[in-house]
Each structure stands twice: as structure tokens, then as C-alpha cells.
Amino acid sequence: xxxxxxxxxxxxxxxxxxxxxxxxxxxxxxxxxxxxxxxxxxxxxxxxxxxxxxxxxxxxxxxxxxxxxxxxxxxxxxxxxxxxxxxxxxxxxxxxxxxxxxxxxxxxxxxxxxxxxxxxxxxxxxxxxxxxxxxxxxxxxxxxxxxxxxxxxxxxxxxxxxxxxxxxxxxxxxxxxxxxxxxxxxxxxxxxxxxxxxxxxxxx
Amino acid sequence: xxxxxxxxxxxxxxxxxxxxxxxxxxxxxxxxxxxxxxxxxxxxxxxxxxxxxxxxxxxxxxxxxxxxxxxxxxxxxxxxxxxxxxxxxxxxxxxxxxxxxxxxxxxxxxxxxxxxxxxxxxxxxxxxxxxxxxxxxxxxxxxxxxxxxxxxxxxxxxxxxxxxxxxxxxxxxxxxxxxxxxxxxxxxxxxxxxxxxxxxxxxxxx
Numbered sequence: 001x002x003x004x005x006x007x008x009x010x011x012x013x014x015x016x017x018x019x020x021x022x023x024x025x026x027x028x029x030x031x032x033x034x035x036x037x038x039x040x041x042x043x044x045x046x047x048x049x050x051x052x053x054x055x056x057x058x059x060x061x062x063x064x065x066x067x068x069x070x071x072x073x074x075x076x077x078x079x080x081x082x083x084x085x086x087x088x089x090x091x092x093x094x095x096x097x098x099x100x101x102x103x104x105x106x107x108x109x110x111x112x113x114x115x116x117x118x119x120x121x122x123x124x125x126x127x128x129x130x131x132x133x134x135x136x137x138x139x140x141x142x143x144x145x146x147x148x149x150x151x152x153x154x155x156x157x158x159x160x161x162x163x164x165x166x167x168x169x170x171x172x173x174x175x176x177x178x179x180x181x182x183x184x185x186x187x188x189x190x191x192x193x194x195x196x197x198x199x200x201x202x203x204x
Numbered sequence: 205x206x207x208x209x210x211x212x213x214x215x216x217x218x219x220x221x222x223x224x225x226x227x228x229x230x231x232x233x234x235x236x237x238x239x240x241x242x243x244x245x246x247x248x249x250x251x252x253x254x255x256x257x258x259x260x261x262x263x264x265x266x267x268x269x270x271x272x273x274x275x276x277x278x279x280x281x282x283x284x285x286x287x288x289x290x291x292x293x294x295x296x297x298x299x300x301x302x303x304x305x306x307x308x309x310x311x312x313x314x315x316x317x318x319x320x321x322x323x324x325x326x327x328x329x330x331x332x333x334x335x336x337x338x339x340x341x342x343x344x345x346x347x348x349x350x351x352x353x354x355x356x357x358x359x360x361x362x363x364x365x366x367x368x369x370x371x372x373x374x375x376x377x378x379x380x381x382x383x384x385x386x387x388x389x390x391x392x393x394x395x396x397x398x399x400x401x402x403x404x405x406x407x408x409x410x
Contacts, residue, residue, distance in 0.1 A: 134293070134328075135292075135293055140327065143327055149327075150327065151325065151326060151327055151399075152326075152327030155394055156335075156393050156394050156397035157389075157390030157391070157397075158390070159292060160292075160295065160330070160335050160336070160386060160393050161384055161385060161386055161390070163293070163295035163296060163330070164299060164336065164381065164386060165296075165385040166295075166296050167296070168296045168297050168300065
């Protein structure tokens with residue numbers, strides 16, 4: 001088992017739930033939703049842990065309606081070459097909402113949008129929580145939920161009608177992303193490479 | 205008594221004989237030109253597009269059948285080849301591409317997914333592109349081999365050779381969408397989208 005778990009339990013006590021080693025050898029640890037952000041910040045910023053890379057965010061709904069939904073975070077420490085999975089359990093009967101980790105890992109932006117699109121889980125504090133795979137006017141629900149019928153809720157004719165009446169350009173912004181806009185968010189080494197002219201010119 | 209010959213009566217034939225001969229000649233020339241210089245607009249969305257590329261490449265080479273120039277702009281294309289599955293998100297895109305193509309235009313639906321939805325009988329996939337645009341040739345296969353696509357192209361040649369410039373109903377592909385924005389009636393769409401094979405065991409509503 002990943003030694004991070006015992007450090008987590010020593011630091012956060014009861015906020016850390018069951019921990020187990022998955023069949024592929026990775027450690028899975030459950031965290032209380034109320035303290036998720038705190039735990040994640042600790043995992044990222046504590047010098048011994050340094051889980052600086054968010055590999056993926058996904059969610060699981062089980063066929064057993066009694067079981068809660070799980071949001072799963074795949075973390076990796078690039079320097080130490082260690083992986084950790086963090087799970088948050090959400091009661092399906094209550095509001096499906098969890099704090100966004102966008103503030104810690106910018107890569108969570110689209111990953112959380114995908115979970116929102118497919119499962120309907122809201123991420124509090126996400127800067128731009130929109131559908132990402134389905135179109136934004138999609139009205140049939142959240143496709144990966146267990147109560148979602150495989151062919152969708154509407155008839156095929158209604159689905160075709162909505163699709164053909166959609167404006168293909170409506171969902172996409174025509175504003176181009178500029179490296180100058182993101183300058184403040186770039187890590188230092190990337191700024192340095194930009195300064196040396198490896199990837200285009202330096203915004204002043 | 206001298207027999208008066210009507211000006212349209214030639215050598216005992218029908219008055220329309222010359223006109224029919226002329227129309228036949230024009231049709232032959234026009235159709236041969238069209239069939240032998242089809243410009244395909246590739247709309248490749250999945251693995252069928254890989255087979256499509258193989259068909260375009262040197263071993264199979266559909267330039268031998270007049271498709272030398274692939275038109276990556278719909279405004280200079282004759283035949284739209286939909287190679288691969290079409291999600292609902294792309295339905296307005298392929299419809300707009302089709303609308304942008306000048307007349308005359310044809311559509312080849314390549315592969316099981318484009319023709320019927322294939323194995324993707326789910327919430328995200330169009331069940332046959334003929335619910336979106338009119339289709340001339342369906343090529344079966346998952347994906348079809350290049351020979352299959354070439355056979356479909358030759359079938360399209362045959363179809364084009366049978367067309368007539370002088371038949372007002374010869375092409376029904378100028379099919380504007382109705383006031384609901386649909387090409388087929390809702391009942392027809394539901395009918396052609398019926399589940400088949402293993403997917404009949406699934407159900408639509410929860």
C-alpha cells in the first residue's frame with residue numbers, strides 16, 4: 001500500500017475512509033466530500049507527497065442503487081513516480097455536487113466538464129461548467145447514468161429533428177486562445193522556454 | 205395526287221424519333237462525362253475512412269475510375285462519400301456540406317455505421333445517414349474493403365448512366381428540409397431507426 005495513506009490518516013483522521021490496493025497494484029483511498037479540497041491541496045503541496053499531475057477525473061455509478069456514486073481522481077507524482085487514486089462518495093439521493101479541483105490542477109477543467117456532461121455531477125467553483133461531449137442544448141439527461149436508456153429518452157425522429165435544427169457553430173467560441181492571455185498561468189520553465197524563443201515569441 | 209408530307213414526319217417514323225435520338229445522344233455524352241469524372245468529397249469519421257484512404261492510394265487507386273481529384277471543398281464536389289459513423293452532433297454538419305454541393309450530386313454511404321448506425325445503436329448516433337441526406341449507393345461492410353467501395357463507385361457510374369437530362373423527376377436529391385427541419389417524416393425516421401439484431405433486447409424508455 002502507498003505510504004501516503006498512513007500519512008493522510010495521521011493528518012486528516014476520520015476524513016479518510018477505507019483504503020485498499022486495487023488489483024492492478026494501485027492504492028485507492030476514499031475521502032469525505034466535505035474535506036476533498038483540503039486533502040487534495042495537501043497531497044499536491046506537501047513536500048513528501050507532491051502529487052503534481054492530475055491524470056484523470058471520472059465517476060462510477062453502480063447498478064446497486066443503494067451504493068453511492070463515486071468520483072475518482074487519478075493522481076501521479078511525476079518526480080517520485082508514484083500513483084494514487086482518490087475516491088469521493090456522493091449520495092445519489094442528495095445533491096450531486098463536489099468541490100472542483102480546478103484551482104489546484106488546471107487540467108481538471110475539461111475532465112470535470114466531461115464528468116458533469118456524462119453523470120450530472122456539479123463541480124463547485126469550476127470556472128466554465130458546460131457540456132463538453134454532448135451539445136449544450138442536449139435535453140435528454142446524463143448518458144452514463146444507470147437510469148438513462150441506451151437509445152436516449154426521445155424518439156429517433158425527435159433526436160434527428162433536434163440535431164438537424166441545431167446550429168453547428170453555436171457551441172463553439174470563435175475567440176482564439178492566445179498565449180499572452182495565459183501568460184500569468186504558465187509555469188516558470190515554460191515561460192523561460194518562451195523567452196528563449198523555442199515556441200514562438202515572447203508576449204510583452 | 206401528290207401526297208402532302210408533314211414536316212415532322214420523317215421516313216415513316218414517329219414525329220418524336222429525331223428528338224428522342226437527340227436526347228439519347230445528349231444524355232449519353234453528359235452522363236459519360238459525369239460518371240467518368242466524379243469528384244469525391246470525403247467525409248471520413250471513423251475506420252471506414254482508413255479503407256477509403258487505401259482505396260485512394262496506389263494499390264487500389266480510384267483515380268482509375270475518374271475520381272482523380274478529391275474535393276476537400278463541398279463546392280467543387282460531385283459525390284459525398286460518408287465513411288464512418290455519424291453522431292447527432294455531426295448531423296447538421298453533413299447536411300450543410302450536402303447543401304453546399306452543386307447539382308448534380310450523389311451520396312455514397314460507406315459502411316454499416318453510415319448506412320444503418322451499425323453496432324452503435326445508442327443515444328449519440330444517427331441510425332443511417334439517409335435520415336439526414338438522400339443516399340444513392342450503400343456499401344455494406346464493417347469496414348468495407350477497398351474493392352467493396354470500388355464496386356459501389358461502379359454502381360454509382362451505372363446509376364448515373366441511366367439518368368436523363370430531360371426527365372424532370374430524374375433527380376430527387378433537391379430535397380429541402382420541411383418546416384420541421386426534417387428530410388423524412390418522423391414516422392419514416394422511427395421506422396428506419398428500429399432496432400435490429402442483438403439490440404432488439406434493449407428498451408428505449410426507462
